Amino acid sequence: MIKKLTLLFIFSTVFFSCKKEVKQENQKVNVVTTTSMITDLLHNIGGDAIEVVGLMGSGVDPHLYKASEGDVSKLVNADVIFYNGLHLEGKLVEVFEKMENQDIKTIPVAEKLDKNTLIGSDYFASNYDPHIWFSIENWKIISQYVVQQLSSADPKNATTFETNGKIYLEKLNELEKKLNSTITTLPKEKRILVTAHDAFNYFGQAYDFEVVGLQGLSTATEAGVQDVQKLANFIIEKEIKAIFVESSVPKRTIEALQAAVRSKDHEVAIGGTLFSDALGNPGTKEGTYIGMFEYNVNTIINALK
Template identity: 45%
Template sequence: MRPLRFILSALAALGLVGCGEDQNSTSDGTPKVVTTIAMIGDVAREIGGEHVSVESLIGEGVDPHLYKPSSPDLKKLQAADLIFYNGLMLEGKMTDTMVRFARSGKPVHAVTETILGDSNYVMSDEADHFDPHVWMDVSGWIKAAGEIELALSELAPQHAADFKTNHDHYVAELGKLDEYARTSLGSIPEGQRVLITAHDAFGYMARAYGLEVRGIQGISTESEAGLKDINDLVNFIIERKIPAVFVESSIPRKSVEALVEGTRSRGHDVSIGGELFSDAMGTTGTYEGTYIGMIDHNVTTITRALGGTAPEKGMNGKLN
């Protein structure tokens, strides 16, 4: 599965991607930015500040792997001055839509453009499908923030200095988050640093912060978990004496609950250590509804459930 940037490059070579001149800014002249997922939207909002209006299509509790744009979504994309998407096939069912808007001349940017250039960074599964969950490694999302700053500066060059200032301030905060994740997850006893979740969304986090990760489903939730997958993980949990497994906010709990029932039926008491945010953030307007709050919640929840040391209210004392 090729990332969308290769499709767009092919279209450009054929002269199918134009340089659109129509502007769809708000009535006060503020450019409209539309993003696919909220994790991108939150960063765009932090960097864009008062100079842009940002809206995300896919909200809390929604699985982007299976998401199909609605008619209102298409209208929002049409009205946008700039579109941001993940770029590693996260929005698989929206690819044709992105191509169509790029073909019309709409600025469409993948926030993983720089990451894609580093063949040693991007992860994939056995079928060579890209793992799109880059935001789980804060250092990877810092690179995405750089892509967002560049695109916003191209859109509104008169505000480039402010975008740079906002970017630098935000990246400094992300640096603190990265260190918190490293310290907290590193406090988990070595034999217990095993993260078991509903689907394989935490590979980048595992690689960055020294965890072993297992998902019931694969990188995409389009792949169904079978009885053998459940049984294999039950055996693994019992063999490794794993104390906790985790549900995800955007995926039904039934597969994880099946793991718990399977292990308990064989005499091993494993608990559900909490709900993690994987493909969607928390509720809009809450701390967990920001990228920093999302990662803070995940790190704190995982650390405490697996026997590590982390403050109950997280890095900034703001967790619900």
């Protein structure tokens, strides 16, 4: 029966039945995050000084994610909530609005970015592409913003957050150099990235790739037969060697595209699985933002060379 209740009714029920625990003087700040990218970022900057609870694990699609009663309980007991914003977590927007009304600090990390640097999109109510983590420059800005917000929420650990933030920025700078070196090995005319949905526009902008997604920016938009045929013709025309599956999107969409190309007496390989809207499994290299980005780039370059 609980699944049939509306999200707001679930929130109201959980909020009024759960009393937020009184925080002891030495108790850690309780942080709740949405996507796995943001969870990883908070672990890097907060370290052992905070408690982090992530709502979305590996392989989870934030576009379609719905909060469970257990999730709302976690949100109610948070001191600070970090989420992407720009309507990436579209089905959670009403919940976050309720949180603000209940004096729980909610922080959309995208709000720190200059709107002039964002890629426009008619698919989202924000009118911007929310896949901001595929720009390392964006992630640097957001990292510094998280340092500021954590320091405000927990001043006694501000020095720790600032130190961790500087270390993480150095790692992002190293990642950027490594990726630039790898990507320059692929000629510009071969830099065409075809994926299940259009999550890589910031990546394309940063590294001069033409990016084409079968499902558009949001996985809530289904690809039709005409979309598949049109993209199949594009692949043949551009002589694209490989297309890519995404970990958070069903494989069948890309397999259908591959079959459509084959039906026209051409071949295109599936170059591998990319991590787009979620990181890999915890404990793996791809389970971190830095590891995910490096893995994606190596997979793309190796398949398209």
